[in-house]
Amino acid sequence: MNSTLLYNIARFILLLAAQILIFNNMNFLGYINPYPYILFIILYPVNGNKTALLLSSFVLGIIMDMFCNSGGVHAAACVLLAYYRPLIFKFSFGLSYEYQTVKLNDVLTPERFSFILIAVVIHHFTLFLLEVFRLNFLWEIFLKTLLSTLFTILLCIIIIYIIKPNKR
Amino acid sequence: MQQIFNFIFKNSYRLLFLLLLVVSLSLTIQSHSYHRSKVISSANFLSGGVYEQINSFDEYLSLRGQNEELAKENARLKSILFNIKDTTSIPKYDSIKGVDKVNIIVSKVIHNSYNVFENYLTINSGSAAGVKPDMGVVNSAGIIGIVDKTSKNYATVISILNVKSQINAKIKKSNHFGSLVWDGKSTGFVQLIDVPRLASVRKGDTIVTGGQSVIFPENIGIGTIDKIYTDNKTNYYTLNIKLFNDMTNLGHVYIIKSKDREEILNLEKKPNE
Numbered sequence: 434m435n436s437t438l439l440y441n442i443a444r445f446i447l448l449l450a451a452q453i454l455i456f457n458n459m460n461f462l463g464y465i466n467p468y469p470y471i472l473f474i475i476l477y478p479v480n481g482n483k484t485a486l487l488l489s490s491f492v493l494g495i496i497m498d499m500f501c502n503s504g505g506v507h508a509a510a511c512v513l514l515a516y517y518r519p520l521i522f523k524f525s526f527g528l529s530y531e532y533q534t535v536k537l538n539d540v541l542t543p544e545r546f547s548f549i550l551i552a553v554v555i556h557h558f559t560l561f562l563l564e565v566f567r568l569n570f571l572w573e574i575f576l577k578t579l580l581s582t583l584f585t586i587l588l589c590i591i592i593i594y595i596i597k598p599n600k601r
Numbered sequence: 602m603q604q605i606f607n608f609i610f611k612n613s614y615r616l617l618f619l620l621l622l623v624v625s626l627s628l629t630i631q632s633h634s635y636h637r638s639k640v641i642s643s644a645n646f647l648s649g650g651v652y653e654q655i656n657s658f659d660e661y662l663s664l665r666g667q668n669e670e671l672a673k674e675n676a677r678l679k680s681i682l683f684n685i686k687d688t689t690s691i692p693k694y695d696s697i698k699g700v701d702k703v704n705i706i707v708s709k710v711i712h713n714s715y716n717v718f719e720n721y722l723t724i725n726s727g728s729a730a731g732v733k734p735d736m737g738v739v740n741s742a743g744i745i746g747i748v749d750k751t752s753k754n755y756a757t758v759i760s761i762l763n764v765k766s767q768i769n770a771k772i773k774k775s776n777h778f779g780s781l782v783w784d785g786k787s788t789g790f791v792q793l794i795d796v797p798r799l800a801s802v803r804k805g806d807t808i809v810t811g812g813q814s815v816i817f818p819e820n821i822g823i824g825t826i827d828k829i830y831t832d833n834k835t836n837y838y839t840l841n842i843k844l845f846n847d848m849t850n851l852g853h854v855y856i857i858k859s860k861d862r863e864e865i866l867n868l869e870k871k872p873n874e
Contacts, residue, residue: 500651509625
């Protein structure tokens with residue numbers, strides 16, 4: 434139990450640092466950034482403390498907002514994702530997900546992929562909707578969500594494969 | 602009472618979610634209103650410090666370009682200095698007043714954003730260096746933005762690539778005024794709206810800052826006209842302007858401190874009697 438806590442704290446700090454130092458400066462095609470820091474929320478243990486996840490997601494988002502000068506956009510998107518995570522689990526893995534030991538950082542299966550896809554789309558759509566905050570830019574919001582989602586999912590899968598604990 | 606506590610305990614998770622969501626949404630809405638009181642900004646000790654560190658590392662990669670930029674500006678200033686025709690004929694009071702009107706603070710962009718609709722820069726001088734909100738920021742090529750929030754050592758700047766920014770600008774040769782806005786589409790272009798139809802505009806004309814703003818001095822370069830549209834609803838021109846500045850690549854900047862600003866604002870604030 435203690436080691437999972439340490440794993441999570443390390444993941445929190447490392448993903449946040451990587452996001453701020455590397456991924457925020459990618460600016461692919463001028464304006465597309467991936468946001469793989471939400472892997473923290475995605476990879477959080479299935480049976481872990483829900484309240485702790487909600488609070489830590491909020492803190493994660495607020496720190497991102499501080500660095501991006503964006504008010505509370507990331508915080509709102511992260512909190513929303515953290516709250517609806519059990520629902521997405523239910524959708525992707527079936528009703529009894531809590532009793533199976535669902536492990537996300539493992540070989541990619543359709544269930545895991547659909548879970549990551551839905552999580553990333555929910556987060557990114559909320560993020561860009563709140564960031565732009567104007568309905569006359571709706572097409573740009575969809576375009577940004579689509580392109581960023583592709584980029585983020587690609588990076589998430591790569592990161593999962595890299596940091597996959599090979600023993601255990 | 603018991604029931605209320607029961608309700609809170611039973612739904613504590615949902616209530617916590619709603620609380621956090623409301624907090625972050627209110628922060629978001631606050632950040633989108635024009636006169637915002639931004640709580641979370643990058644002009645603080647932690648993020649400012651981190652950006653400063655990243656920038657000190659990043660800077661080495663662009664030293665050559667920065668030097669060329671500065672050398673070019675020196676050459677331009679020298680040419681102005683050497684081309685003054687007759688120093689004795691300049692009316693003395695005017696030149697002294699002109700120099701005295703503005704103070705310049707040198708600063709450096711340590712974080713630049715240009716990929717969202719509301720872009721902000723972070724610069725590494727703050728209230729300790731005399732930077733205050735609503736000062737103009739320019740570099741050797743043209744205008745960059747307006748100071749938004751300051752902390753002791755850092756400040757955030759509303760970039761001209763921000764859909765909220767609105768700056769008074771004019772066509773250099775004809776003195777027709779308009780407002781400079783950004784449509785959020787391209788980082789190389791901004792729009793000058795509400796230019797009267799009487800103005801004679803041609804592709805390639807230079808756009809400079811206008812004299813109506815107390816933030817920027819007159820005649821600071823902005824860009825050249827790229828395309829001309831007529832707004833069907835208002836019958837005004839909308840001009841697409843190609844910026845002199847490459848907003849994606851900024852280094853040293855100058856903050857303009859106008860000495861007349863306070864006086865003008867105080868005068869305009871006075872109620873009519």
